[in-house]
Amino acid sequence: MKNVLFYLIATIAFSCNQAPSNNNLLQKKIDSLQTEINNSYKPGLGEFMSQIQIHHAKLWFAGKEENWELANFEIGEIQEALEDIPRYCADRPEVKSIGMIIPAMDSLSNAVKVKDENKFRNGFILLTATCNDCHKATNHGFNVIKIPDVPPITNQFFKPQ
Numbered sequence: 001m002k003n004v005l006f007y008l009i010a011t012i013a014f015s016c017n018q019a020p021s022n023n024n025l026l027q028k029k030i031d032s033l034q035t036e037i038n039n040s041y042k043p044g045l046g047e048f049m050s051q052i053q054i055h056h057a058k059l060w061f062a063g064k065e066e067n068w069e070l071a072n073f074e075i076g077e078i079q080e081a082l083e084d085i086p087r088y089c090a091d092r093p094e095v096k097s098i099g100m101i102i103p104a105m106d107s108l109s110n111a112v113k114v115k116d117e118n119k120f121r122n123g124f125i126l127l128t129a130t131c132n133d134c135h136k137a138t139n140h141g142f143n144v145i146k147i148p149d150v151p152p153i154t155n156q157f158f159k160p161q
C-alpha cells in the first residue's frame, strides 16, 4: 500500500513537473507554425485585382448574352475576392476604401436576379465607374477600367449553351 501511495505521489509530482516543459514544447510548436503561416504564400492586392479584372470582363459578356447563371457565378467570384482582400491585404491602407464597391455590386446582383438586361447594362456601367473611383481615391487612378470590347478569353462560351 505504501508503495502504491509512493508511486501515485511520485507520478503526480512528475506530471506537475512535466507541465511547464510540455507548455514550452507546445509554445515552440505554435511559434514554428506561426512562422510557417507568416512565410506562406499570400496573394497581394494586385493579384486580387487582376483576378477581379478577369471576372469583371467575363461578367460583361455573360450579362450581354443574358446568360444569367454565368453572370451570377461571376458576381460571386468578384464578391469572394472582395471579401478576401481585407483578410489577406490588411497591411494595405487602400483596403479601407473597398466598401465603396458594395452598393454597385448589390445593384448589379439584383439586375442579374431579375434577369433584366437593361438594368444589367446600367449596373455594369456603375460598377466599372466605382472601380475607377476607388483607383482614383487610392492613388491608382492610372489603372483605368472600361467595358471590354472583346471576350477576355476565347476558350469559353458566354452564350447560354
Ligand code: HEC
Residues within 6 Å of the ligand: 045, 046, 047, 049, 050, 052, 053, 056, 078, 094, 095, 096, 097, 098, 100, 101, 127, 128, 130, 131, 132, 134, 135, 138, 140, 143, 145
Ligand atoms: C480599394 C478600392 C478598390 C476597388 C473598389 C477596386 N480597386 Fe482595383 N485596385 C486598387 C488598388 C489599390 C490597386 C493597386 C494594387 C497594387 O498595388 O498592386 C488596384 C489595381 C487594379 C488593377 C491593376 C492590377 C495589376 O496588377 O495590373 C486592376 C486591373 C484593377 N485594380 C481592377 C479593378 C476592377 C475591375 C475593380 C472593380 C470591379 C476594382 N479594381 C475595384 C483598389 C481598388
